[in-house]
Amino acid sequence: MELGLTREEILEKLLDSYEAYFDVEWVDDPPVGLPLAATCRFYVHSEKYVLIKKAKLWEADSNEYVYLFSVPHLTEEIFETCKAYAYEEGMKLIDPKPGHMYSYITAVFVCDSCTPEAKRVLKRCRVYKSFHFSWYGWMNLHTAAVVREGSEIFTNRMGRSNAKFMKKILNS
Numbered sequence: 001m002e003l004g005l006t007r008e009e010i011l012e013k014l015l016d017s018y019e020a021y022f023d024v025e026w027v028d029d030p031p032v033g034l035p036l037a038a039t040c041r042f043y044v045h046s047e048k049y050v051l052i053k054k055a056k057l058w059e060a061d062s063n064e065y066v067y068l069f070s071v072p073h074l075t076e077e078i079f080e081t082c083k084a085y086a087y088e089e090g091m092k093l094i095d096p097k098p099g100h101m102y103s104y105i106t107a108v109f110v111c112d113s114c115t116p117e118a119k120r121v122l123k124r125c126r127v128y129k130s131f132h133f134s135w136y137g138w139m140n141l142h143t144a145a146v147v148r149e150g151s152e153i154f155t156n157r158m159g160r161s162n163a164k165f166m167k168k169i170l171n172s
Contacts, residue, residue: 005148006148007110007111007148008070010146010148010170011037011068011070011110013170014068014110014146014166014169014170015038015040015068018066021042022040022042022064022066023041023042024038024039025038025039025040025041026038027039031085034069034082034085035071035078035082036067036069036082036085037068037070039065039066039068040064040065041064041093042063042065042066043061043062043063044061044063045059045061046059046060046062047060059099060099060100060101061099061100061101061137062101062102062103063094063102063103063104064103064104064105064106065086065089065093065104065105065106066108067082067085067089067090067105067106067107067108068108069082069108069109070109070110071110071111072111072112072113073113073114074109074111074113074114074115074118074122074145075117076115076117076118079109079118079122079143080121082107082109083107083125083141083143086105086106086107086141087105087127087141090103090141091105091139096131096132096136096137098135098136100131100136100137101137102137102139102140103137103138103140104140104141104142105127105139105140105141105142106141106143106144106159107141107142107144108143108144108145108146108162109122109143109144109145109146110145110146111145111147111148112148112149113147113148113149114149114152118145119145122145122154122155123154123155123156124156125143125156126141126156126157126158127139127140127141128141128158140158141156142155142156142158142159142162143155144156144159144166146166153170
């Protein structure tokens with residue numbers, strides 16, 4: 001895979017693909033010290049009932065909150081700061097209640113280059129939280145990075161599906 005694109009072009013391609021299912025919002029005025037470029041929100045409500053809607057068998061809410069960061073050089077410090085921001089903001093949006101199945105918080109980094117320490121920390125990142133012993137669902141934090149130098153895309157273990165998605169989008 002060869003990325004002959006600028007960071008801005010990569011962001012545009014990713015956001016164009018997210019727009020089909022997500023509510024995408026460009027960030028004009030990011031919080032101080034954060035390279036936040038855009039946020040995306042996705043909500044799904046499913047339910048099964050018998051004959052009438054009052055005879056509900058089950059219902060499930062699934063959510064995903066994506067935070068896209070654009071940085072020239074990704075370091076461990078920048079990664080930790082942005083990850084903490086995405087986690088805090090994403091947790092504010094989660095409403096664990098009966099019917100909530102899962103929520104994913106995804107921090108995506110588009111960068112020109114990356115330190116080996118940042119890559120290691122990003123790949124090893126594991127944040128999981130269950131609500132009321134999983135009766136009210138759970139939350140996973142996914143991390144992903146698109147590095148122009150070396151044309152690399154890598155994720156943490158829980159975010160592997162993001163890498164497949166991004167490779168498909170950026171190769172098209």
